[in-house]
Amino acid sequence: MTNPTPHRWTIAAMLFAATVINYVDRQALSVAASTITKELGLSNTQYADILTAFLIPYTVMYVFSGLLVDRWGTKVALAVFIAWWSAANALHALATTALLLGVFRFLLGLGESGNFMAAIKAISEWFPPKERAFANGLVNAAAATGAILSPPLISWAVIHFGWRAAFVATGALGFVWLAVWLAVYGKTPPQPEAEVKAKVPYSTLLRMPQSWGLLFARVLADPIWWFYLFWLPKYLQDVRHFSLAQIGLFAWMPYLSADLGSLAGGWLSGRFIARGLDPVAARLRAMIPAALAMPLGIAVAYLDSTPAIALICLATFSHMAWKTNLMTMTNDVYPTNVVGSAAGLVGLGSGLAGAWSTPAVGRIVDAFGYESVFWMFGFLHILATALVWVTTRARR
Numbered sequence: 430m431t432n433p434t435p436h437r438w439t440i441a442a443m444l445f446a447a448t449v450i451n452y453v454d455r456q457a458l459s460v461a462a463s464t465i466t467k468e469l470g471l472s473n474t475q476y477a478d479i480l481t482a483f484l485i486p487y488t489v490m491y492v493f494s495g496l497l498v499d500r501w502g503t504k505v506a507l508a509v510f511i512a513w514w515s516a517a518n519a520l521h522a523l524a525t526t527a528l529l530l531g532v533f534r535f536l537l538g539l540g541e542s543g544n545f546m547a548a549i550k551a552i553s554e555w556f557p558p559k560e561r562a563f564a565n566g567l568v569n570a571a572a573a574t575g576a577i578l579s580p581p582l583i584s585w586a587v588i589h590f591g592w593r594a595a596f597v598a599t600g601a602l603g604f605v606w607l608a609v610w611l612a613v614y615g616k617t618p619p620q621p622e623a624e625v626k627a628k629v630p631y632s633t634l635l636r637m638p639q640s641w642g643l644l645f646a647r648v649l650a651d652p653i654w655w656f657y658l659f660w661l662p663k664y665l666q667d668v669r670h671f672s673l674a675q676i677g678l679f680a681w682m683p684y685l686s687a688d689l690g691s692l693a694g695g696w697l698s699g700r701f702i703a704r705g706l707d708p709v710a711a712r713l714r715a716m717i718p719a720a721l722a723m724p725l726g727i728a729v730a731y732l733d734s735t736p737a738i739a740l741i742c743l744a745t746f747s748h749m750a751w752k753t754n755l756m757t758m759t760n761d762v763y764p765t766n767v768v769g770s771a772a773g774l775v776g777l778g779s780g781l782a783g784a785w786s787t788p789a790v791g792r793i794v795d796a797f798g799y800e801s802v803f804w805m806f807g808f809l810h811i812l813a814t815a816l817v818w819v820t821t822r823a824r825r
Contacts, residue, residue: 452575486538488780494543495773507547514540515603566695642820647778652786686742694750
C-alpha cells in the first residue's frame with residue numbers, strides 16, 4: 430500500500446474505544462442481572478432465554494454485517510452499527526417484562542458483531558501488513574478492557590442511579606463516540622491497485638479452503654474465551670469458594686492478561702514479517718507457541734487458588750495472542766475490498782463456538798465437574814492451529 434499516514438493511529442484509537450463501548454454495553458445486563466431479575470420477577474430460565482436472544486442474532490449477523498461493511502464502506506457501516514446497538518442498549522431501560530427485555534437484547538445482538546467486521550476492514554485500509562496484527566491486537570485488547578471496566582462502572586451506576594439509568598448512560602456513550610468518529614475518519618488511503626481491482630464473489634469465498642479453515646479454527650478455539658467470560662466468577666465462587674469481594678479483587682486479572690496477549694501476539698508476528706517472513710507464515714509461527722501453552726491450563730483443576738489464577742491468566746494471554754494472529758490472516762489472505770465479507774464468514778465461527786460450548790459446559794459441569802472442562806479446552810487450540818496450517822498451505 431502507499432506510505433502509511435500517522436492518522437492511522439487515530440483510527441486505531443477510535444476502533445479501540447468503539448470495542449470498549451461494545452463490551453460495556455454487552456456486559457451491562459450481566460452486571461445488573463441480580464437487580465433486574467428481582468425487580469422484574471424473572472426466573473433463571475427466563476434470564477437464560479434473554480441471553481440467548483442476544484447470542485442468536487449476534488452470531489447470524491457476522492455474515493451479513495461483513496457484507497454491509499464491504500458495500501457501505503467502513504466509515505458509514507461502523508457509524509450505523511454503533512448507533513443501532515447504542516439505541517438498543519438504552520432501550521433496555523424501558524423493559525418491564527421478560528419479553529420486552531428479550532426484544533431489546535435481540536436488537537442489541539443485531540448490531541454488536543458488526544463492530545468487529547468494520548474494525549478488520551479499517552485495519553486493512555489504514556495499516557501495512559507488518560502492523561496489522563498489532564492493530565488487531567488493540568481491538569482484541571479493547572474487548573478485554575471492556576470486560577475489566579464493566580463491573581465497577583455498571584455497579585457504581587446501578588447503586589447510585591438505578592439500573593435503568595445505567596443502560597441510558599452506557600447507551601449515550603456510543604453516540605458521543607459517533608460524533609467524534611464522523612469528524613475524524615476522513616478519507617480512506619488509496620489501496621494497492623491489485624487489491625482495488627480484485628473482485629471476489631461471495632461464492633468464491635465459500636469455495637476457498639482458507640475460509641473454512643479459519644472459520645472452524647474459531648469454532649474450536651473460541652469456547653475458552655466464552656468460558657472465562659461467562660463462567661469464571663461462578664467457578665471461583667462454586668469451586669474456589671471466593672467471596673464477592675475476592676472475585677472483585679482477582680477476577681479482572683485474566684482479562685488484563687488477555688489485553689497483554691493481544692498486543693504481544695500482534696507484535697511478535699509483526700517482528701517476523703519485518704525479518705522477511707511471509708505474513709501468513711509469520712502469523713502461524715506466532716500462533717504455535719500460544720497453542721502449545723494451552724495444555725498447561727489443565728493444571729488449574731489441581732492447584733491451589735493462587736497458582737490456578739496465574740495459569741488462567743496464562744491461558745487468556747495465550748488465547749488472545751493466538752486469536753489476534755488468526756484474525757489478522759483475514760487481512761493477509763483476502764483482497765481489501767472483500768475483507769469485511771471474509772471476516773464476517775470467519776467471525777461466524779466465534780458465535781458458533783459460543784452456541785455449542787455454553788450449553789455443553791453446563792452439562793459437563795453438572796455431570797463431571799469443572800475438571801473435565803479444563804481437560805477439553807487444553808487441546809483445542811492445538812487442533813485449531815493444525816487446521817489453519819493445512820488450509821493455508823496454498824496461500825503460503
